[in-house]
Amino acid sequence: MKYICSRCNKTEDITTHKPACECGGLWKLDYRNNKFSNTMIVKEHWNMMRYKNFIPVNSKTWAEISLGEGMTPMVRLNKNLLLKMDYLMPTLSFKDRGAAVLIAHCRDIGVKSVVQDSSGNAGNSIAAYCARAGIDCEIFVPEGASEKKIEMIKSHNAEVTVVPGSRDHCADVCRKKVQTEGKYYANHVYNPFFYEGTKTYIYEVYEELKYIPQNIYVPLGNGTLFIGIMKGLEDLLAAGLIEKMPQIIAVQSENCAPIAEAVKNREKTPADINISSTLAEGIAIGRPMRGPEILDYIYKYSIDVITAPENRISKAKAELAAEEIYIEDTTAATYAAYLKYSQSRESNVESLLPMCGAGLKK
Ligand SMILES: Cc1ncc(COP(=O)(O)O)c(C=O)c1O
Ligand SMILES: [Zn+2]
Numbered sequence: 001m002k003y004i005c006s007r008c009n010k011t012e013d014i015t016t017h018k019p020a021c022e023c024g025g026l027w028k029l030d031y032r033n034n035k036f037s038n039t040m041i042v043k044e045h046w047n048m049m050r051y052k053n054f055i056p057v058n059s060k061t062w063a064e065i066s067l068g069e070g071m072t073p074m075v076r077l078n079k080n081l082l083l084k085m086d087y088l089m090p091t092l093s094f095k096d097r098g099a100a101v102l103i104a105h106c107r108d109i110g111v112k113s114v115v116q117d118s119s120g121n122a123g124n125s126i127a128a129y130c131a132r133a134g135i136d137c138e139i140f141v142p143e144g145a146s147e148k149k150i151e152m153i154k155s156h157n158a159e160v161t162v163v164p165g166s167r168d169h170c171a172d173v174c175r176k177k178v179q180t181e182g183k184y185y186a187n188h189v190y191n192p193f194f195y196e197g198t199k200t201y202i203y204e205v206y207e208e209l210k211y212i213p214q215n216i217y218v219p220l221g222n223g224t225l226f227i228g229i230m231k232g233l234e235d236l237l238a239a240g241l242i243e244k245m246p247q248i249i250a251v252q253s254e255n256c257a258p259i260a261e262a263v264k265n266r267e268k269t270p271a272d273i274n275i276s277s278t279l280a281e282g283i284a285i286g287r288p289m290r291g292p293e294i295l296d297y298i299y300k301y302s303i304d305v306i307t308a309p310e311n312r313i314s315k316a317k318a319e320l321a322a323e324e325i326y327i328e329d330t331t332a333a334t335y336a337a338y339l340k341y342s343q344s345r346e347s348n349v350e351s352l353l354p355m356c357g358a359g360l361k362k
Contacts, residue, residue: 001030001056002014002031003029004027005021005023006025008025019178020190026190026293034054035238036054047070048200049070050070050071055101055197057101057104065129068090069096069100070200071204072204080348084204087328087331089125090128092124095122095124098125098195098198098228099197101194102129102186103126103133106135111135111186114126115186118141118188119281120149120153120361121361123149123153126186126188127139137157138160139159139161143163149361167281188222188224194224196231198227199229200232201229201232205352212242213350213352216248217249217338219356221253223294225356226294229248233245233248247304248301249338249341251307251333253280253308255277255278256275256276256286257307258287278310279314282331282356307337308333312336313332315336316336321359327355328362334353
């Protein structure tokens with residue numbers, strides 16, 4: 001198995017510590033996983049490792065660092081609305097799906113120390129799995145990142161560097177360190193192993209329901225859950241387990257929507273936008289590095305891209321809290337977007353929403 005550059009098609013061994021190709025293109029994995037089938041699910045594992053036959057990482061290493069991630073429950077809020085409780089993960093967000101696989105890979109190729117930038121959840125997750133794997137870890141977060149998230153990252157023995165300025169600038173500072181000090185970039189956007197983990201979101205939904213709901217909502221910042229969901233669905237299509245793609249509805253922040261803007265003009269790269277502050281800080285990504293890949297999926301599968309109404313996020317959060325579902329603002333933004341969008345559409349369609357992050361972290 002090799003990495004292949006998404007821009008110039010150059011290949012590289014996956015043992016490389018280079019964060020991206022020399023041309024600037026991001027790596028993809030040059031590999032086809034086993035056809036998804038019920039018989040290849042390893043049911044003794046009551047966690048994500050039950051899908052190890054579809055994930056290209058050493059399962060012995062994964063078992064050593066696993067925190068029991070995955071197999072999150074689904075809750076039916078009403079006849080047409082299913083919520084997948086991905087905040088019930090070891091570090092309280094869906095990022096554990098990707099981090100477990102990525103850090104197992106890091107340990108396998110002998111990485112001793114990593115850096116990563118994050119609005120908080122991905123950093124938390126990488127920090128936890130690094131602690132488990134005995135890998136040193138430094139996390140860069142933008143100023144204004146939640147104190148609770150910072151506290152939790154530190155509790156996993158990671159160093160935290162708070163960078164003044166935007167989330168995009170924070171990523172630039174971290175990448176500079178990768179360039180100048182040759183650190184391993186254990187990043188959820190750059191490293192394709194992360195998506196091998198996030199695709200299990202769909203595997204779990206399919207295994208539990210035996211079908212895929214008609215509408216699937218997904219928050220869209222850098223697209224780590226989005227790309228994972230697309231990979232998972234393409235696996236189900238290839239295996240003949242679903243006949244067509246469901247309607248995917250990607251949710252951006254009203255105040256930071258480079259993909260939604262690009263789609264308006266059918267552009268192939270994210271739009272240059274002005275960002276203003278948003279409660280949905282987890283998806284406030286002005287320059288999503290996998291933008292062209294995300295836009296390819298959007299056009300290929302007629303995905304809708306909508307924005308979360310900023311002035312309805314707090315109310316949406318309170319509404320779910322009143323149903324005993326306590327989520328962070330970025331996740332409430334997905335729910336606010338769902339309420340607005342579904343009002344104007346067919347009413348008798350089943351929708352699935354991911355509950356990505358826990359409210360306690362805010
Ligand atoms: C709670 C929450 N939801 C959604 C996202 C969006 O993920 P992505 O930026 O990979 O699209 C994040 C990312 O940090 C997050 O923390
Ligand atoms: Zn290249």
